[in-house]
Amino acid sequence: MMKDEIMTTMSNRYQADAAKNRPTMRHVAALAGVGIKTVSRVMNDEAGVSEATRKRVLSASQQLNYQLDMAAGSLRRSGRQTLSIGLLLPSVSNPFSSEIHRALEDTLAARGIAVFAASLDDDPEREKALVAAFLGRRVDGLVLTPIAKSQSYVIPEHSRDLPMVFIDREPVGIEADAVVTDNAVGAAKAAAHLIAHGHTKLAYLGDRADIQTARERKRGFVEELGRAGIATSAVPVIEGLHDEESACQAALGLLRSEDPPTAVFSSQNLVTFGAMRALKELGASRRVALVGFDDFTLADMMDPGITVIAQHPERIGKLAAERLLARIDGDDSTPQTYVVPSELIERGSGELRPR
Amino acid sequence: MMKDEIMTTMSNRYQADAAKNRPTMRHVAALAGVGIKTVSRVMNDEAGVSEATRKRVLSASQQLNYQLDMAAGSLRRSGRQTLSIGLLLPSVSNPFSSEIHRALEDTLAARGIAVFAASLDDDPEREKALVAAFLGRRVDGLVLTPIAKSQSYVIPEHSRDLPMVFIDREPVGIEADAVVTDNAVGAAKAAAHLIAHGHTKLAYLGDRADIQTARERKRGFVEELGRAGIATSAVPVIEGLHDEESACQAALGLLRSEDPPTAVFSSQNLVTFGAMRALKELGASRRVALVGFDDFTLADMMDPGITVIAQHPERIGKLAAERLLARIDGDDSTPQTYVVPSELIERGSGELRPR
DNA sequence: CCCGTGCCTGACAACGATGTCATGCATCAT
DNA sequence: ATGATGCATGACATCGTTGTCAGGCACGGG
Incomplete structure (x- = not known):
């Protein structure tokens, strides 16, 4: 009787407290009438708790709406994992980046790993x-996605075994896994494709x-010109285009x-858009061939459809996530660069022949 | 002499240790010859440390490549902030979502807040x-972005003052801030626009x-029909289109x-793409008017350009971030829904008149 | 009846940091 | 000279959890 009264009072006090402040294991333990270590065992699905006790704890934790504090846990837990990783992209709103992001998320979510995402805007300081x-x-x-001239600043962390995977671009000044597209090969394919369709007066628009x-x-583009015996000097190469x-x-x-080119290669999404706009303005869309690096939504709905060298961001993201998981699981083999092949998709603009 | 030797030995031991395991304040303190509380003060830019000591600590921390453990800190720190927030979107790779994400990130980055991002895929369980x-x-x-039928499951957290802002859709079963587009108004504008261009045979394609x-x-669309005196029964309304x-x-x-419609309204991005494809296939792009909800890249490059009701994801993201920060800073005014107006952008497809 | 063997369980220290508070020392007004 | 004041500093408890370890209890065999 007396004891029940005390229990009730106590549980009320703990419930009231837990409603305002966030409940801790201590609250749950008090309410269930067990030690906090037992609560810990239940919350972590550890063996060695009787079924009766487990039920009492579970019921108390639901009553208080208790949630384990992962941060506190990972402080003490051996291995010290936080089940979260960091993802740095040129911009989370860039379609290519966000496809990678999505694939990564899906692969990591299966292991309960959450993703911090941030945008670099090609700024080494950021x-x-x-x-x-x-x-x-x-x-x-x-x-x-590295942008700084060298990634040697992370060497201390890397040598403390922080798993790290670079995507889209290879790191400089440090040996680590990387997942990239076969950029040179893809660009060469574009050049070869245009040349195969009879063009010799090509132009290159680059980032x-x-x-x-x-x-x-x-x-890759220039080398292919060489292989085809086209004088590089006759091909305008414009770089520094970023929008x-x-x-x-x-x-x-x-x-x-x-002496305008009969075929244009654009090295990137936004550059392709700019080229398309220029062609449209001059009414030359059906006269001048165009192949762009990077696939994009509605490319097939343009008139003509835009032929592209498609990258596979979902494969890059998935592969990067898999490499990261392997490293987290202790794989300490020599770092490697994984190449995801690009793919030429014919849609019309790249198959136009010179007049 | 003796003391120096010990110091050196100690500092070596700590350096070796710190190179393998991650250095802690204890390591830095030992190397600098001060107490850990002093290291804490220096790392947090607190006042009350002599310039000489500060320099010793800073030098030691750089030598060890020390980095403050925010997780451990926030465990003890009053207020208990982790400087991180969670963002739940339909999909991080959805362009609309990722624009919001980016704007949010930019606003929060100024306060040093990191963003966990995740995709829901319109799955209430997720x-x-x-x-x-x-x-x-x-x-x-x-x-x-809520998708579950009700958000009442977060009431316990919300009443513990967890700042929460809903975007794109308003929450159900809980009073909390929300930032949304004026969906009904926007759709009504689209209907009015088509009607103003002489259409009476409209059609609605919806999600x-x-x-x-x-x-x-x-x-909003149907109400506008009513205002214009167009019999709703004469207007086909197709829903359930999700891709x-x-x-x-x-x-x-x-x-x-x-008796085909002379004008089509599509309620969402992907639906607009589908409608565009259908029109193109039938060669009806210049005959049947089209207005779509949601702006998209290259809309102006289509033939004709696609008239849209544009949302402003960057404004939604920024506003949501500002509301969240205000709540984090203790604003406890009554929750409110903030409406970001949509904007009709004429590009040609919506200005076609019926034959 | 006693002791070994498991099984549950909780007390306690520890993780890496910060809040509190006491201490030592120099400085200053009286 | 003396006590008051202020600054720089570190000892210690603490945040919420988990690892370690020892204790209690039931059970069974000798």
């Missing part, structure tokens, strides 16, 4: 700052040369020149 | 599971009726019927 921010939150791993993938694509507007202007300049 | 997962990581707040925004858009393929089939069915 890269370092955000890596630090994620490390301070004790992520279990890092997936990032900023400080971006590794842009350099690779240019290299639609500048690409459009560059394309307009080319197309209005005395 | 919504609950992911909310729980984020709560277990002790996020400082939650921003989410699944269990999605709040879809219902609102339909309501491009089903929308295309539905549109084809309509357009091939005996």
Whole structure:
């Protein structure tokens, strides 16, 4: 009787407290009349708790709406995992990036791992700052698109076995796993495709040369010209195009020149859009061939459809996640670069022949 | 001499240890020859540390590559903030969602807040599971696109003052801030626009009726018909379209019927794409008017350009972030729904007149 | 009846940090 | 000279959890 009264009072007090502040194991333990270690065992599905006790604890925890504090747990837990990783992308709103993000998320979600995502905007300083921010939150791993000149600043962490996978671009100054597209090969395929359709007067519209993938694509394109015996000097190569507007202007300049190209290769999404706009403005969409690097929504709905070298962001994301999980699980084999092949998709614009 | 030797030995031992395991404040303190509380003060830029000591600590922490453990800190710190929030979207790879994500990130980054992002795929169960997962990581707040029938399951957290902002759709069963587009108004604008261009034979292609925004858009569209005196019974309303393929089939069915509509309104991105494809297939792009809800990349490059009711995801994201920050800072005013106006953008397809 | 063997269980320290508070020391007004 | 004041500093408890370990209890065999 007396004891029941005390129990009731106590449970009321704990319930009232737990409604305002967040309940802890102590609250649950008090309400269930057990020690907190037993609550811990139940919450973690550990063996060695009688069925009766388990039920009492579960009921108490539901009553209080208790939730395990992962942060506190991972502080003490051996292995110290937080079940969260950091993802650094050029921008979370970039379609290519967000496809990677999605694939990564799906693969990691199966293991209960949450993803911190952030945008770098191709700013090396942000890269370092955000890596630090994620490390301070004790992520279990890092997936990032590097932009800084060197990633040697993460060597201390990397040598402490922080799992790390680079995507889209390979790291510099550190040996770590990377998952990339075959940029040079893809660009070469584009050049070969145009040449096979009779073009010799090609033009190259490219992104900023400080971006590794842009350099690779240019290299692949130019090398293919060489193989085909086309004088590089006869092919205008414009670099430094980072948005639609500048690409459009560059394309307009080319197309209005005395001896305009009959085929254009654009090294990236936004550049392709700029080129398309220029062609449309000049009414040349059905006259000048176009192949763009990167696939995009509605490419098949354009007139003509736009032929592209498609990357496979979902494969990149999935592979990166798998590599990261392997590293988290202790794989310590030599870091490797994994290449995801690109794919040429014919839609019309790339199959136009010169007049 | 003796003392120096010991110091050196100690510092070596700590350095070796710190190179393998992650260094803690204890390591830094030992190396700098101070107490850990002093290290804490330096790392948190607290006042009351002499310049000389501060320098010693800073130098030691750099030498060890020390980084503050935010998780451990927030365990003890009053207020208990983790400087991270959870963001739940239909999909991180959905362009509309990822624009919101980006705007949110930018606003929160200024305060050093990191963002956990996850995709719901319109699955109520995932919504609950992911909310729980984020709560277990002790996020400082939650921003989410609700899909479950009711959000009452978060009431316990919400009443414990967990900041929460709903975006795109309003919550059910709980009073909380929300940031939404004026869906009904936008759809009504579309209807009015088509009617103003002489159409009376309209058609509505809509998303699944269990999605709040879809219902609102339909309501706005139908109400506008009423205002214009057009018999609702004469206007085909097709719902339940959730992807491009089903929308295309539905549109084809309509357009091939005996008395086809002269104008189509599509309630969402993918449905618009389906409608566009159907129109193209029938060669009716320049004959049947089309207005779509949601703006999209290249809409102006289509032939004709696609007239849309544009939402403003960047404004939604920014506003949601601002509301969340206000709540985090203690604002406890009555929850409110903030409406971000949509905007009709004329591009050609919506201005076609009936024959 | 006693002791070994499991099975449940909880007390306690520890994880890495911060809040509180007491201490030592130099400085200053009286 | 003396006590008051302020600054710099570190000892210690603590946040919510988990690892370790020892204790209690029931059971069974000798």
